[in-house]
Amino acid sequence: xxxxxxxxxxxxxxxxxxxxxxxxxxxxxxxxxxxxxxxxxxxxxxxxxxxxxxxxxxxxxxxxxxxxxxxxxxxxxxxxxxxxxxxxxxxxxxxxxxxxxxxxxxxxxxxxxxxxxxxxxxxxxxxxxxxxxxxxxxxxxxxxxxxxxxxxxxxxxxxxxxxxxxxxxxxxxxxxxxxxxxxxxxxxxxxxxxxxxxxxxxxxxxxxxxxxxxxxxxxxxxxxxxxxxxxxxxxxxxxxxxxxxxxxxxxxxxxxxxxxxxxxxxxxxxxxxxxxxxxxxxxxxxxxxxxxxxxxxxxxxxxxxxxxxxxxxxxxxxxxxxxxxxxxxxxxxxxxxxxxxxxxxxxxxxxxxxxxxxxxxxxxxxxxxxxxxxxxxxxxxxxxxxxxxxxxxxxxxxxxxxxxxxxxxxxxxxxxxxxxxxxxxxxxxxxxxxxxxxxxxx
Amino acid sequence: xxxxxxxxxxxxxxxxxxxxxxxxxxxxxxxxxxxxxxxxxxxxxxxxxxxxxxxxxxxxxxxxxxxxxxxxxxxxxxxxxxxxxxxxxxxxxxxxxxxxxxxxxxxxxxxxxxxxxxxxxxxxxxxxxxx
Numbered sequence: 095x096x097x098x099x100x101x102x103x104x105x106x107x108x109x110x111x112x113x114x115x116x117x118x119x120x121x122x123x124x125x126x127x128x129x130x131x132x133x134x135x136x137x138x139x140x141x142x143x144x145x146x147x148x149x150x151x152x153x154x155x156x157x158x159x160x161x162x163x164x165x166x167x168x169x170x171x172x173x174x175x176x177x178x179x180x181x182x183x184x185x186x187x188x189x190x191x192x193x194x195x196x197x198x199x200x201x202x203x204x205x206x207x208x209x210x211x212x213x214x215x216x217x218x219x220x221x222x223x224x225x226x227x228x229x230x231x232x233x234x235x236x237x238x239x240x241x242x243x244x245x246x247x248x249x250x251x252x253x254x255x256x257x258x259x260x261x262x263x264x265x266x267x268x269x270x271x272x273x274x275x276x277x278x279x280x281x282x283x284x285x286x287x288x289x290x291x292x293x294x295x296x297x298x299x300x301x302x303x304x305x306x307x308x309x310x311x312x313x314x315x316x317x318x319x320x321x322x323x324x325x326x327x328x329x330x331x332x333x334x335x336x337x338x339x340x341x342x343x344x345x346x347x348x349x350x351x352x353x354x355x356x357x358x359x360x361x362x363x364x365x366x367x368x369x370x371x372x373x374x375x376x377x378x379x380x381x382x383x384x385x386x387x388x389x390x391x392x393x394x395x396x397x398x399x400x401x402x403x404x405x406x407x408x409x410x411x412x413x414x415x416x417x418x419x420x421x422x423x424x425x426x427x428x429x430x431x432x433x434x435x436x437x438x439x440x441x442x443x444x445x446x447x448x449x450x451x452x453x454x455x456x457x458x459x460x461x462x463x464x465x466x467x468x469x470x471x472x473x474x475x476x477x478x479x480x481x482x483x484x485x486x487x488x489x490x491x492x493x494x495x496x497x498x499x500x501x502x503x504x505x506x507x508x509x510x511x512x513x514x515x516x517x518x519x520x521x522x523x524x525x526x527x528x529x530x531x532x533x534x535x536x
Numbered sequence: 537x538x539x540x541x542x543x544x545x546x547x548x549x550x551x552x553x554x555x556x557x558x559x560x561x562x563x564x565x566x567x568x569x570x571x572x573x574x575x576x577x578x579x580x581x582x583x584x585x586x587x588x589x590x591x592x593x594x595x596x597x598x599x600x601x602x603x604x605x606x607x608x609x610x611x612x613x614x615x616x617x618x619x620x621x622x623x624x625x626x627x628x629x630x631x632x633x634x635x636x637x638x639x640x641x642x643x644x645x646x647x648x649x650x651x652x653x654x655x656x657x658x659x660x661x662x663x664x665x666x667x
Contacts, residue, residue: 321594327622331642332552338645339560361642 220274411449439464574598604633
């Protein structure tokens with residue numbers, strides 16, 4: 095028998111020394127074929143020419159074949175062991191790399207069985223023996239008690255690995271696992287697909303990241319914010335209540351009303367900082383409900399209370415501007431916009447609040463006849479902590495967190511916010527929210 | 537109006553705020569006692585059950601959550617609890633300790649008086665409101 099092909103080259107993608115190995119394999123194979131052909135041709139010729147006894151000829155030919163097979167075997171052995179050695183070394187390097195990762199990595203085959211895990215997986219789960227991880231992914235998730243953050247089970251069709259094996263690109267999802275010592279570990283899980291040459295999903299690689307530190311930090315931040323709110327609001331409560339108490343007397347000092355108003359303003363600022371930070375944390379749950387934006391805006395205008403200088407505020411809007419929104423937060427946006435309009439316009443000039451429906455959107459606007467925003471500062475109005483009027487005669491104070499937060503709240507409602515402004519004439523701030531469809535009624 | 541003998545326990549660590557509430561509620565004719573933290577409040581409650589507890593949540597010593605838990609365990613719903621909090625979502629705080637009401641800081645004096653008078657009216661159905 096004459097072997098005709100070199101040993102199968104290792105899979106291309108997984109071989110960093112690909113070109114070199116492939117080249118040398120071809121070279122050896124070519125050498126092998128040429129020398130084989132030369133051996134067969136030359137030895138045949140030699141036998142024909144120098145041996146006349148047919149019986150000896152036949153024996154020599156058998157010997158010739160045996161020598162050929164033996165040499166082929168030696169060459170094949172050398173080739174295969176070289177490839178194996180390289181593959182093994184590459185595999186070791188890959189393993190060492192995976193083991194040095196802080197994130198857990200699971201390699202899952204097309205049949206849903208785990209083929210390999212790195213060291214981080216054993217450390218995250220507490221299941222020390224790698225062999226114990228090499229089971230079907232469903233069984234593994236049961237062993238580590240994989241569940242959602244709220245404790246509910248993760249349905250198999252949600253598994254990142256199984257989705258990846260279906261060719262989807264699952265985004266990271268947050269989950270919990272239970273370690274062998276009984277403690278719970280928050281993790282985020284994502285997976286990617288490795289395809290074969292025909293484009294079929296061959297493997298899924300899942301990455302399991304320990305998010306306990308990130309979670310702890312965000313909780314610490316939450317804690318800090320709550321403490322700050324408490325620390326600031328309690329003295330504000332005392333000041334305000336004392337001022338109100340004094341106001342109840344027969345002839346109250348006029349300045350007391352100012353104290354109450356400024357305390358209210360400080361309270362709003364504290365609230366704004368909290369809101370801004372909380373939205374940054376991206377962990378604010380919006381409490382969705384179906385509400386009429388016209389009615390919500392009307393309530394804000396009605397509740398404005400006594401205003402310095404008695405700004406006339408008009409409201410125009412018909413009911414039926416139904417949107418899906420968080421009532422508290424949208425109310426805060428409207429309050430902040432109206433408050434800005436009042437602060438940046440002369441005391442006797444009217445402020446006009448409107449709510450209307452245009453196409454599939456409902457649009458809120460508040461127009462003032464105030465100082466307007468200088469054109470060169472208009473680009474930065476929505477920047478966090480940017481104050482368009484700082485350092486100009488019309489600086490009315492504020493922290494610059496209002497508009498930035500407003501826009502973020504509106505964006506999280508699927509809406510947008512913009513403005514038109516002309517210095518000396520006034521500004522109009524607007525936001526649009528998508529109208530709630532019939533399905534939102536359900 | 538509420539009966540003058542209606543007792544209110546103010547659990548609040550801020551001395552100024554506690555004395556202010558005592559002043560306001562005392563002026564309105566309520567019998568007010570204060571406690572700077574949960575442990576002291578449990579003692580006051582054991583001495584005499586108030587008609588209403590105004591409860592701050594964050595306090596040194598025993599906090600509002602722990603006080604509410606122990607109070608419910610020992611006395612059930614012997615007195616309604618109104619949570620007084622600076623938290624962003626006062627309603628959620630109240631729900632956490634299964635309180636009967638909530639008051640967000642900073643509050644209006646009128647609001648404190650309204651809440652207390654509501655509970656006083658509800659808590660003393662047998663006593664004539666207006667003698």
